[in-house]
Amino acid sequence: MKPVIQAPATAMLELLQELAAFSAPGPGVTRLLYTPEWSGAQHFLQETMAGLGLGVHTDSVGNVFGRLNGSQPSGSVILTGSHIDTVVNGGKYDGAYGVAAAVTALHYLSQTFGPPLRTLEVAAFCEEEGSRFPLAFWGSGNVTGLYDGKAADSIADPEGVTLMEAMKACGLSTGGSRIDSEESSGRVANSARREDIGMYVELHIEQGILLEQSAEQIGVVQAIAGQRRFTVKVEGTANHAGTTPMRLRRDALAGTAEMLCALERSAAEAGAPLVATAGRLEVIPGTPNVIPGEVQFTLDIRHSEAARLESFCAALAAAFGEIASRRGLALELLPTLATSPAPMNQALCGALEQICLEQGRSFRRMVSGAGHDAQLFAPKCPAAMIFVPSRAGISHSPEEYSSPEELAAGLNVLTALLYKLAYEAS
Amino acid sequence: MKPVIQAPATAMLELLQELAAFSAPGPGVTRLLYTPEWSGAQHFLQETMAGLGLGVHTDSVGNVFGRLNGSQPSGSVILTGSHIDTVVNGGKYDGAYGVAAAVTALHYLSQTFGPPLRTLEVAAFCEEEGSRFPLAFWGSGNVTGLYDGKAADSIADPEGVTLMEAMKACGLSTGGSRIDSEESSGRVANSARREDIGMYVELHIEQGILLEQSAEQIGVVQAIAGQRRFTVKVEGTANHAGTTPMRLRRDALAGTAEMLCALERSAAEAGAPLVATAGRLEVIPGTPNVIPGEVQFTLDIRHSEAARLESFCAALAAAFGEIASRRGLALELLPTLATSPAPMNQALCGALEQICLEQGRSFRRMVSGAGHDAQLFAPKCPAAMIFVPSRAGISHSPEEYSSPEELAAGLNVLTALLYKLAYEAS
Structure with a gap:
């Protein structure tokens, strides 16, 4: 008999609201990589996750993870999350929603069902948008091996600050970062690189108008274009x-x-x-x-x-x-x-559809025309993405909006999938 | 028996070359309205025409005229010329050719045939291009009544200098200009306005590729578009x-x-x-x-x-x-x-074709797609335009070029027309 999943949406909405406060002045949310606003959000997340009983760790580029250890000694990690950077004058849902929902889901699962069989981790990637530096996916790219830290010296923001200088200003190239020494030794591996990720699941706003137009609650992403x-x-x-x-x-x-x-x-x-x-x-x-x-x-x-x-x-x-x-x-x-197009894992897509049916939620299979961190994981391990509607399809704008009910629906689908993956014996 | 017209092309080419020297630094010729370069060219023209025996006068906006009085006491003036301003980094033929040819023609006619029956005048209009101030035809427009001086206070160049301030800096609003007093008295007439022009003839480079493509020497302009x-x-x-x-x-x-x-x-x-x-x-x-x-x-x-x-x-x-x-x-x-389209005078067009036939020059009837001072005169009096080929159709560029032979052909057609209009009893 399946347990009823009822993750606390209010806690997630509060967390989203608190994250939105870390913003440079101006309309909407502006939280560019390695800025004081970004640092503030990153530290706030660490404290929040620690307070919720997750094992917090960070890496050399500033990704933040919150770990819920599984009882099975071996086995790879089930990673879920998104990114915490934004575009200039962006909204408060793009990226942050997937992080806030993941934190809420892991806390709810551990409180309700105790420790999982398989280890679950929240990932708050340091950067996806490429809004400050002319490269995107710096966070998930360092985890998956797309980047090896070499770009840090050669890439600069519009003010001429290099990625490395910006990292140092955040205290990231010292105290644990091995980028410098790795580069000088000619090794290409980066301390952020992980080989223990077994699955990746990302919840995100659609940023398009298809769900709203078809009045469906959940998008089961088949592939990222x-x-x-x-x-x-x-x-x-x-x-x-x-x-x-x-x-x-x-x-x-x-x-x-x-x-x-x-x-x-x-x-x-x-x-x-x-x-x-x-x-x-x-x-x-x-x-x-x-x-x-x-x-x-x-x-x-x-x-x-x-x-x-x-x-x-x-x-x-x-x-x-x-x-x-x-x-x-x-x-x-x-x-x-x-x-390259990044196909999502078909078994995970099937599990998501099954969950929607069980929860009585309407859904559609769809392609993500926008890029997401999930596309970095898709070639490495089974990956899945869940979309919720974006009002009028608007994103990257202060007008970005999804209703509390829509956000809650996505949270519960994500939580149910994580339960299935981490708590049910495979 | 018609006299053979052989105006001295070398004198005209020298005058063109001398005018081209009045230019701001940079490629080609840059001679914007009321700049030191423009002033230099304007004074040089006055001295040159006076030296050639023409009666020099100027008006309140800086147009320069060189007069060859006719022996018939009454009768209106036959005006011929073009403009001495250029675009930024323009060529040395656009405008200046029509002025240099007119000066050369009047001097040649007076030297060869004595005083005309009807008064001939060279016009060197102060401005046609609209390259410094956002209005065109300031010179011919003040002569024909399109402008009445009112624009001088309200129009400014990109540096914020008004047309009136630029005129004052050239000494034009004092010593003869009546723009200020006219404006304050509410009169619309301008001291540059003339009612004594009976005909207008303008020689110009084609600025297009039709003559070159058809290998014809002379364009007889039927209308300005x-x-x-x-x-x-x-x-x-x-x-x-x-x-x-x-x-x-x-x-x-x-x-x-x-x-x-x-x-x-x-x-x-x-x-x-x-x-x-x-x-x-x-x-x-x-x-x-x-x-x-x-x-x-x-x-x-x-x-x-x-x-x-x-x-x-x-x-x-x-x-x-x-x-x-x-x-x-x-x-x-x-x-x-x-x-509005400005049709050229059909009798003058016919006379030009007759002259081409007499001089053994190939010609074509054509429309001018570019604007010219002649379009300001066409609604007031019979007007005509003569085109010579532009290499590759290029103008408004340092690459602007017409060969000495092509320029000489245009000069002789213009001179023959002026002879016919001013020397032959009508």
Whole structure:
């Protein structure tokens, strides 16, 4: 007979509220990596988890963990959590929700059911957004081995402070960090790297509008989309807008417009979950009475299946090439980002659906178009993600909102999964 | 029996070269209104024309005239010339060529044929480009009555210097200027205003590629195109590029791309001499992973026939409206400039063609897509324009170039027309 899971949502909401107070001035929440606000939140979390009886430890890059030891002597850790950094003027749910829910779940489980069979850990990753330094997933990336600390000296924030300098200012490169000595010895392993993670489960707001539109409570994430980003440069000839007949023009913007129409048409034909966006576009010289001589724009293309993502990008490049060559324009596609799709574990997805059915919650299978820490774990161990609705699909904004009921639903699905994984004999 | 016209091209080329020396530092020629460079050129021209026996006078805004009095006591003035200001980093031919040729022609005519029957005058307009202050045709506009001096106090350059302050710094608002007193007395007439101009003839580089492509020597301008300019604002919804499915987007840039394709297609269908250009375009927020929430772009549309210009703009606005409404985008078209097409005088065009035939020069009838001082005179008196080829159609650039032979051909056509108008009994 399954126990009824009723994790205390009010405790989680209070924790979320307390975390939101650690913010730089301005609208919403601004908690950038290795800033005083971030340090404050990180220390607050350590104290909170310790107070709740979790075994707190940190690592060399500032990730915080809260451990609930399992009674089985061996076996890998079931990790659950998210990140505590935010974008500039972000909301209080993105990342923090997954951390607050994980803390609440572990405390509830230990209080209600005693120690688990398998060890459970909360992870509060130091950084996911890449909002201060031009790299993302610094926290989970150091845990999973994507990073080995080498970036710390070469990457700087807009003020020119390197990642290493920012870490030192937080007391992170001393007292336990082995990054310096590892680098000088030529080893690539980092003290944050862990090989004992057996599963990863992340609860997060959807940041999209699908759950709200379909009035469903829970999103069972099937995969996190892979991304390809490009900077596209289209070169024509700048010329006088009054004296150059239409038939003699090599208008870089007119060519770009045709490419963007082709982009939208191809994306519609490819169908969901493919999304394709040109988000930034610059016209040179950008003068009302001069025919554009050059246009640069960005492409952001995402799909949950690697092969389809690749074939879409290849077909698009061919279509752009045809348009450019027919118009006598020069074309350059510079790849700027490539991440692989990260499929979530199907057994965990099945368990989540079963839990939703048992709890009487509506759910949908969906692809995450946004990136998450879970994509770093998916190639290493079974990983799962649970989404709850975002009002109007808004995130990365002070307007970000999910109702207490929606947040509570996600908490209880997460808690039930952790119970199943850590308490039921496999 | 017609006299052979052989105006001295070398004198004109020397004068062009001397004028080009009055430039701010940097590539090409930079001679902005009321700057020391401009003042230098203006005084140099006065001395040069006086030295050539022309009666020099100036007006309150800094236009310079060189007069060759006719022997017929009455009758209006035949004015010929162009402007002496340039764009930033412009060439040495745009404007200056028409002035240097006019000075050379009048000197040659007086030396060769004595005083004319009708009075001839060179005009070196103080400004046509609008490169320092955000208004164009300040020189010819004050002569023809488009401006009455009122703009002088309200218009400022990028450094915040008003047109009036810049004029005072050149000594122009004292010693002859009546702008201040006129403004205070509420009169709209300006001391630069002239009612004695009977004809206006302007020689200019084409600034386009048609003459070069057709290997013709002379362009006989039939009309100066009218212009409509708009700022177009397209509003959609900014959203996450990863989590927003294609079918739920209101992408302002995708909508704009469809509009720009429609613009190009409509312009091709309308045919020459219609030209339509989107020269400036801005995307907001302009972030690679955010769907564009807003786009602003400029439209520059030109045609030599007012009715066709109007109907094209009206059809375009309707097409844009259909695209916006189908996509759920908000659309605003803000008119920012409207000038009427200026037809050149057909009798003068005929005379120019006759002269080309007599001189054995190839020519074509053409529309000027660029604006010129002549368009200010066309509604007031018979006006004509003569074009010579621009290499590769380039102007407003240090690369601007027309060969000595091409410049000499234009000079001789201008001189022959002035001879016919001022020396032959009508």
